[in-house]
Amino acid sequence: MNAPDLSPLVAIRRDIHAHPELCFEEVRTADLIARTLAGWDIPVHRGLGTTGVVGIVQGTAGESSRALGLRADMDALPMTEHNTFAHASRHAGKMHACGHDGHVAMLLAAAQQLVQQRDTFAGTVYLVFQPAEEGGGGAREMIADGLFTQFPMDAIFGMHNWPGMRAGDFAVCSGPTMASSNEFRITLTGKGSHAALPHNGIDPVPVACQMVQAFQTIVTRNKKPTDAAVISVTMIHAGEATNVVPDHCEIQGTVRTFTLDVLDLIERRMREIATHTAAAFGATVQFEFHRNYPPTINHRAEAEFVREAMRAVAGDARTHEFEPTMGAEDFSFFLQAKAGAYFVIGNGDGDHRAHGHGLGPCNLHNPNYDFNDGLIPQGAALWVALARRWLAQD
Known part of the structure; x- marks a missing residue:
């Protein structure tokens, strides 16, 4: 089987990076996500948490009530970018310095593959594109607007890129993952x-x-x-x-x-x-x-399930134990309401950055940061493996 052409998804990621939107202002980003999903015949629901988008991929290989949610955050940070490459922010004081643009791209890539494979699995995958992670509590607002009642799911999972970890490696832990x-x-x-x-x-x-x-x-x-x-x-x-x-x-x-x-x-x-x-x-x-x-606390069974999916995709040598960090994540609200786990994919040390990047490090919340587009296929592969394995359970 030929590898999928990811250049359109790289273009989407860089377009989102060039047009960052702050919490609850992600109108253009949500439009782009919804338009892309609709182009693949994926039903879309909009408006949860103000600007949230939920895509629905229904397997057609049989009847099943099993369902899971895959979440990507999509808001930017109120900071000025120091990079000058072609896809640098066009809006002063706004920047995708945490890789939410890349999280969107990885989940879109997974959505495209899942819809192409939907005749090979039963059950439902909900693609949750969440606004306002950076201080706005978008997860809490999506729940308040009925995320888990309108889209009943057995569990929800979230993935974040992690600078300093080898690009494409994965890590997860049970219990506390991020702090309050x-x-x-x-x-x-x-x-x-x-x-x-x-x-x-x-x-x-x-x-x-x-x-x-x-x-x-x-x-x-x-x-x-x-x-x-x-x-x-x-x-x-x-x-x-x-x-x-x-x-x-x-x-x-x-x-x-x-x-x-x-x-x-x-x-x-x-x-x-x-x-x-x-x-x-x-x-x-x-x-x-x-x-x-609140603190982000992974459910043990779901964290171990993610670990097995990581091993299937990347192998034992590239699957690691995540060291909990005192940073915070509003995915914590999802995990208070629903079983699930939050995990990371390595973003590398910054060598992927295009000519014109700033002189500083490629760290989260740094004005010189940029997401590593090379992660898109690996992140999508994990999302697809995780979804298929989850839905295949008895």
Whole structure:
């Protein structure tokens, strides 16, 4: 059998890269996906999660109620691209720096192959093109709009490219895969004064310093050492002049955990430390804690199923155990509602980038990043193998 011509899919990927759209704004991208699927006689449903697209590939080899979902995210990031090759972003301040353009291309390639093979399997494959992964919670919104009720599926799977791993290698793990993502904002209010007369005021800056140091004791002394967690204070804002003790100081940052129990502990202890530290110095405090994405926790049976599909496609030597990361993913919402697994495909070290790429590394969320088009056939092969093996189960 001749290898499929992937040049149209590479062209689609680069077209999406050149026209990035931010969360819930993926109208052009969704139009392109829907038009491509319809051209292959794949029924399309639109509008879940505002701009989401669901394609439906129905096997015709017999009757089966089995179904699974394959997900690709499709939104870009609010950052400026440094690459200057022909398919670089044409919109300042918007860039596909996480490879969602490539995720779309891999799933489209799989869709094309599945529809060509649908007389060889029974059951249903739902192709889930999800908006707003980058901070918008598009998975949550698709669920709220009826994804799993309108398209009942036994499980859902997601794949992400992974720079630094050999191109075309795969990795998966059971249990926690990515961390929860949470943000905090703490506003301290003291009493301003002349910097030469600090006894006339209440300085919120040393209060903030004490608080930031104390937060790290939550990680080192309150939670179990075997439980992973990160508290990162990333912003402290105070003052307008060197000779003025400010009235206010604001602290912001993020918290990452692999379990909700640890997250509950950290939020409670941070609130207690903030409240009592401020009181000890005579200041007042406003404490805000926002939970964005829960941890991404793979279901064991589904993760092992993915591992076997990886071995069938790439072999044992190119199938690896994924090391959990403290990054976050809104695929976590899918896995809270449905069995499934989230896994990665290696994107290489950046040698694939065309002439005109930036001088920086080819890392996720980096202005010099570009997806490796060589992954499209390998990623599609895994999607097809995974779907066919899943539907073939008793």
